[in-house]
Amino acid sequence: MxxxxxxxxxxxxxxxxxxxxxxxxxxxxxxxxxxxxxxxxxxxxxxxxxxxxxxxxxxxxxxxxxxxxxxxxxxxxRTAGAGEGRPTWARYALNExxxxxxxxxxxxxxxxxxxxxxxxxxxxxxxxxxxxxxxxxxxxxxxxxxxxxxxxxxxxxxxxxxxxxxxxxTVELAGDEPIRKKVANTAPARAGDVGLLCGKCTRCLDACPTDAFARPGVVDARRCVSYQTIENKGVIPRELRAGIGRRIYGCDVCLEVCPWNRFAQEGRKLLLAARGEIAELGLGEILALTPGRFAEVFRRTPIKRVKLGGLLRNACIVAGNSGEVSLLPQLLQLAGTHELALVRAHAVWAVFRLGGGAGLAAARAAETDANVRAEYAAEDAPVT
Ligand code: SF4
Ligand code: SF4
Structure with a gap:
């Protein structure tokens, strides 16, 4: 070199x-x-x-x-920073x-x-x-x-x-050595080998809340909480919502459980700008976000990608999973009056999860959007 x-x-x-x-x-x-x-x-x-x-x-x-x-x-x-009763965010998202x-x-x-x-x-x-x-x-x-x-x-x-x-x-540079297993007489590691230093560990596969691994090293994005809460712009499949738990934006479960993190040294963070205050937001504050407040709070963060509608959709799922019936008034309002059908649909789900479905009679009667009506219909015949 x-x-x-x-x-x-x-x-x-x-x-x-x-x-x-x-x-x-x-x-x-x-x-x-x-x-x-x-x-x-x-x-x-x-x-x-x-x-x-x-x-x-x-x-x-x-x-x-x-x-x-x-x-x-x-x-x-950097920690996910979720306090008691707060939603969790992918760690990287708590930076600009x-x-x-x-x-x-x-x-x-x-x-x-x-x-x-x-x-x-x-x-x-x-x-x-x-x-x-x-x-x-x-x-x-x-x-x-x-x-x-x-x-x-x-x-x-x-x-x-x-x-x-x-x-x-186009500059010709000498390649660095890939990681090799410390086993006598091994051929050079094929650098793309999945699980090269995982050994018998399967913690990440076992911990995934939505069973998203098609096989070791292969994530079916359609079942992944990160994909569903960030990339999916539409309705999140009902069968995945409970698994989302308190994860409002992204998912770090299969990263967090990895024992290799024990050796992680803190980086210099010269190219990052922390926005840890986002982790302090409560669910009630998030459900009450206006377009102006959303723009202000999430300015320069990756979270702005999902826009206010996407974040409210995710927040409704987290609220439905939270068991916090104190959120019902806000959810009922979103289910009945929010301008985006996407938000209304997930608010309906959350209201039913918290046992407040009876309060939706008027909203249901007035609802015209097919996706939202499908949520009501699904509550009539819940899959067991
Ligand atoms: S990011 Fe979360 S949902 Fe996606 S594969 Fe990892 S543990 Fe599963
Ligand atoms: S948790 Fe880490 S070490 Fe264990 S199997 Fe998954 S990636 Fe490999």
Missing amino acids: DARQEELRRRLGELGFDDVRFAVLSSGRDDGLRAWLDAGMQGEMGWMERSAAKRIDPQLVLPGARSVIMLGVSYAG DYHDTIKPALVAAGRVIEELFGVGERDYRYYVDTGPVLERGWAARAGIGFVGKNAMLISRRHGNWLLLAAILT
Whole structure:
């Protein structure tokens, strides 16, 4: 590995990335993506299908690409922060949107590549999570971590709490070693091997509240709480709602139970901006959010993606699971008067879960939306 490459690693570390590693690019590695898509496990995430060819062939993203620089930003040490009676949020969401906070460092990283290797802007492309790059597989091949049975990239230094960014480049870089098992005479680990260092552990598979693992390392997004509470823009299937529990935005269960987190060191957090106050919000406050208050509270956070309607939908499910009958007046109001049928439908479910269905007679009589009427009908003939 030449001196410039080590200088690159050092300079990228100075920009705030907690892990900087390299892999030699090749085409045709799909890390199980095609089979996952063919099984329909992406749900409504049509962009996954549309970007599949690019994900599998980096040359379609950056012609002449030879290497990938994988970058990790640790958020270990931040807690979900849910107090008594409060909903829980995915940990990463209790920060400003990492796409925004990491991007300036990627811009600066590009300048470092230009300076050290004498190339131009056309010789690299960077992404933080949303681009057509198989970040998890390349991170494993670069040795940042291994892919656990929970389908997450697990780092021995940062546990499950690592955000990934990638820079594809035409610059030729030497690849770092992937993680190997410490077993005598093993062939080099295939970096994409699921569960490479999981051993016999199955904690993540056992703990999933909605039984979303099709098999170790493969999440059926359609059953996953993260997908349902963030990516799904419509009605959340009734059979999954109880499993959502108090999780209002995302789900960290299969990350939190992983024993590898014991070794996670707190990151420097140079590229994160904490918004821990969100975890202090009570359910009643959330159910009462107005458009103006929503914009104010969730400004610059990833949560704004689900918009007010999506968050109220999720809050209704959490309220229905909470057992807190004190929330019934708010839920009855949402079920009867909210302008979005999506919100009314989930409020109806929550009201029935809390035993207040009798209060919905007038709202039911006035309801015209098919999805909301379906919720009432389902309560007439609940599945046992
Ligand atoms: S994020 Fe939650 S729902 Fe999704 S697979 Fe993990 S434990 Fe299951
Ligand atoms: S919880 Fe256990 S099985 Fe799941 S990823 Fe962690 S070590 Fe592997």
